Amino acid sequence: MNEEELNEMIIKCPACAAEGVAKSIMKEIEIPHFGKVLETTIQCPSCGFKHSDIIALEQNDPAKYVIEINKNNLSVRIVRSQSATVSIPEVGVKVEPGPKSEGYVTNIEGILTRFESAVKKALNLFDDEESQINAKKTLEHIQELKKGNETATLIILDPFGQSNIVSEKVEILEIPEEELHELKTGFSHIENK
Ligand SMILES: [Zn+2]
Known part of the structure; x- marks a missing residue:
């Protein structure tokens, strides 16, 4: 992965409005077999605000990317745009796009x-016991996957096709019409307090 810093700017902080301290850093990242991605990171030393976003410079069709998580696939490159829904059904975890979701x-x-x-x-x-037990089970499951002791399915749904799983083992499917309507898009905007 080659990274090239393009631009660094001092901006007004979008969270605390401090002038002259927050930095916006723009990087172009070249990902083999995928293309170029533009990453923007905003950091404010005054209030601790941090936000990253990525834009794939080549737009694709809406797509569902599916790959098995196993010990051989742990280093497979993932591009997650902020409009993507990421889930592992066997573990019961899912992250949906929202105003605070990040591209990375x-x-x-x-x-x-x-x-x-x-x-x-x-x-x-x-604080209730049942939720504690369930969360602990989920945590253990994730940790076993990280060690490569178990397998599960990673699914990324992106209505704008800006995400990718960069591997020849990935299965790329169309998103069924109904599912596409239900997807949250999490359109890019920074929350102002
Ligand atoms: Zn700030």
């Missing part, structure tokens, strides 16, 4: 790590 380039292991920290956060919020 990672690999399958990185996706598992993101789910792992989301479940850990949830674990701290639940």
Whole structure:
């Protein structure tokens, strides 16, 4: 993966409105067998706000990407645009696009790590025993997948075809019309308080 820093700008922070401290960094990332992706990261040292987004420079059709998570696929490159829904049905985890969702380039292991920290956060919020037990089971399942001890299915649905699983083992399917209507798109906007 080649990265090239294109542009760094000082901007007004979209979260706390501080002037002259927040940075917007634009990077062009070349992903083999996929193409170029533009990554923008905004960071504010004043309030800690951080947001990343990616734009694939080549637009594709709406698509459903499916791959098996197993010990040989953990390093498979993943491009997740902020309009994509990512799920692992066997584990019962799903992330849908929303105003705060981010676009990023990672690999399958990185996706598992993101789910792992989301479940850990949830674990701290639940106080009833049943939810605690369920969250712990989910956490263990994710950790076993990370170690390559188990297999499951990773599904990425992207109504704008901006995401990708970069592997010859990926199955690319059309999104059925009904499913397409139900998908959240999480259109890009930064929440202003
Ligand atoms: Zn700020």
